[in-house]
Amino acid sequence: MSYMVLARRWRPQRFSDLIGQDVVVRTLQNSLKNNQMAHAYLLSGIRGTGKTTIARLLAMVVNCQQPDHGEPCGQCTPCTSIATGSNLDVQEMDAASHTGVDDIREILDGVRYPPSTLQYKVYIIDEAHMLSKSAFNALLKTLEEPPARVLFLLATTEAEKLPITVRSRCQRFDLRRLGSDEISHYLAQVLGEEKVAYEAEALHAIAHAADGSVRDALSLTERVLAYGGDTLSSEHVRHALGLVGPDIIRRLSDAVLCGNAQAAIDALRDASGGGHAPRSILLGMSELWHDLACMMVDADLLQHEPGEVARAWLTDRLNCWDTQALDLRYQVLIQGLRDLMLVDERQAANMLLIRLCSLNGISPPRRMPELDLSAPTRQQENPVQDSPRAESRPVEPLIQAVATDKHQPDAQASPAIPAAASLPAKAETEPELTTTQQPAAYASWEEAVEAYGKVRAGVAALLEHVLCLGFGDKVRLALDTHQERAIVAAERMSFAEWLGREIHWEPKADQQGESLSAQRARQAEARQQQLEKSAEDDPHVQALKQAFDAKIEAVRAPGAAGTDEGDDIPLEEEVS
Ligand SMILES: [Zn+2]
Structure with missing residues (x-):
């Protein structure tokens, strides 16, 4: 049996064949x-x-000698001659390759003459939006004064590109995009009649790839059968159509959920090893997350029936994220996909995965799935339940690139995460902590507080006023009574965990030193004094003072409040 004719053989012969x-x-x-x-x-x-199928059937049925309940008989001379494209009263024109006014004039020339053998002359113009402006004008004249027994059928994928004058003279029908399920059912029917064995999951994959188009679905099926012989298996579909396997995408998604950047990059590399572009792999993950979000809201929103394995996976992950946390990751993923074309695709994909993993710092999952690190290239040494933490590599707080003020309060206000079996027991008392972010080597207290400002802006602002007595493996901080109350125990523990160092919180007595804010104030004061001194010493200023008997009222640094924009002199004096 030749499969190369599947799409043609299954071209609808009657309206009732259309799905x-x-x-x-x-x-x-x-x-x-x-x-x-x-x-x-x-x-x-x-x-x-x-x-075009509807257009041809319409051309047949209006000319059929024995129409049956609105269907062409398919047997009479008009029907057969139209079906074979040999009847000169039915003109078909592809506007994509005949855009000019001469092309349209040529076919419109015959409009004046009545049909020679048929009841109606029919003009089918495919991809009508491709016609040039002058071609549309020529067509419009005919549409304005339509001769009797002439039928115009315009087909287009982009109706909005047709001039409104043309559109308003046509009766318009919008054909709907078919759902994956409809296409799957149709393929099952076709393959059943063709006596071809198939896996349901394979049909889903083809229907999904066809993206609403029946013709594409049939062509894709042909391609797979040409590749795989007499049966249609999921594996054949994936190989023939170059689709990414769902298992590897699920593995990637789990790695991201656990904030395990290394496992995520490994999964991406394994999938890429199969010849898939990082972009299509990440797109697969975006589709998986869309399915997950649909399941969270209402399982009926799913546009296709997931296979048994997929459904079990989705169901298990339902309580890992809430919709908000999932949407945050989805947004970052979609944004990152846009950037893939700007630089090396693999590099950008790796960076995107690291960024996604670091989101656990501001939006931790409610529960982490067990990570299957035994897949292809990873050697599993630790028990699975320890893997998310044990396998983690330090993830620099890249979240600064994506964290916005909007998310900050959310992260702080997020309710306690139910302790999960897969998390170390410690997590129970530190619900808001990221489990993946490891300490970066901050050289100074100032650097550490500045970095923490991107994680917990509010706490970092308080810490700026705290006196740091020592910043080594152990960190000593002195709190006054106000700070003792303001920085609560949970926040101190969060900060210590984030910093990855032991912190001694001492009451502030008469220790020597200054806080970051005091240090900053002192430095600003010193700069101001320096400014005023150089203003006093400036010969021009002295000349002005003498000439007008003036005194210096204020000296401001360039760029400070009250300074004129674009001022390029280093000092400005207000003289009175
Ligand atoms: Zn007929």
């Missing part, structure tokens, strides 16, 4: 029955949904 376009078909058949046919129709919809 998913019932409303359009019924409306057309009713107007036919009631003799209320318009003289021009505009059929719009994505590729492969049946626009």
